[in-house]
Amino acid sequence: MRRRLFTTQGQAASSKWTNIHALVRDQRLGILTLQETHLTPTLVDDIHNLFGHCLLIFNSSDPNNPTSSAGVAFILNREVMSTSHSKVHEIIPSQALLLTTTWHNSASLSVLNVYAPNDYHQQTSFWETLEEYWSDHALPKPDFMLGDFNLVEDPIDRSPPRLDLSAPSVALQDLQLSLNLVDAWRTDRPSERNYTFRTSSNSFSRID
DNA sequence: CCACCGGCCAGCGCATGATT
DNA sequence: AATCATGCGCTGGCCGGTGG
Numbered sequence: 001m002r003r004r005l006f007t008t009q010g011q012a013a014s015s016k017w018t019n020i021h022a023l024v025r026d027q028r029l030g031i032l033t034l035q036e037t038h039l040t041p042t043l044v045d046d047i048h049n050l051f052g053h054c055l056l057i058f059n060s061s062d063p064n065n066p067t068s069s070a071g072v073a074f075i076l077n078r079e080v081m082s083t084s085h086s087k088v089h090e091i092i093p094s095q096a097l098l099l100t101t102t103w104h105n106s107a108s109l110s111v112l113n114v115y116a117p118n119d120y121h122q123q124t125s126f127w128e129t130l131e132e133y134w135s136d137h138a139l140p141k142p143d144f145m146l147g148d149f150n151l152v153e154d155p156i157d158r159s160p161p162r163l164d165l166s167a168p169s170v171a172l173q174d175l176q177l178s179l180n181l182v183d184a185w186r187t188d189r190p191s192e193r194n195y196t197f198r199t200s201s202n203s204f205s206r207i208d
Numbered sequence: 209c210c211a212c213c214g215g216c217c218a219g220c221g222c223a224t225g226a227t228t
Numbered sequence: 229a230a231t232c233a234t235g236c237g238c239t240g241g242c243c244g245g246t247g248g
Binding site for chain 3: 201
């Protein structure tokens with residue numbers, strides 16, 4: 001149950017965003033990435049009106065169904081980092097957003113936030129489109145890629161174990177090769193089982 | 209009048225089992 | 229092995245009641 005808390009402010013800013021604001025401040029997070037944000041530009045304005053002193057939001061929304069489908073966002077904490085040199089590139093609307101920024105006056109940092117399609121017919125072309133984008137545009141390669149991948153590359157990442165379709169996994173591996181990325185968590189823990197998503201029927205997966 | 213709340217419905221996201 | 233059909237849970241949108 002999510003209810004509007006700030007109707008006097010005009011439109012929405014649900015308790016979810018109150019919680020996100022508290023989380024970012026309490027944990028002193030610099031950069032938070034979100035998927036399935038379901039935000040419109042108006043909603044982002046509302047959140048900025050409430051929490052803009054602390055949060056800077058870059059959101060990319062679904063052109064057809066912004067409030068009910070997809071959407072990716074970066075949440076920057078102004079209290080922890082300078083946001084003056086931060087900008088985003090909308091690579092695939094609502095599904096792939098690249099943040100370029102500086103981190104504590106040191107080298108530049110780029111982060112790719114992805115929400116891959118859950119329809120497996122679209123997954124292969126999604127990863128291929130990303131790979132082509134970097135060969136067609138002069139963009140810094142991301143230092144980190146994270147988000148909702150909606151696939152696993154190894155049966156160990158599902159419980160009960162199950163192998164996903166091969167074509168999307170191959171496309172993802174090709175992208176990782178071309179961007180010089182590795183699954184850092186799995187590299188550090190070759191055989192550990194841990195999951196990011198679970199269903200009510202006790203199945204688990206590490207698709208995020 | 210207006211702010212707030214609960215019920216209901218439809219669409220979305222994910223998994224699973226059947227079918228080809 | 230790939231695709232289809234289905235189910236479940238969650239969320240947003242809408243409506244209508246309620247109490248100040």
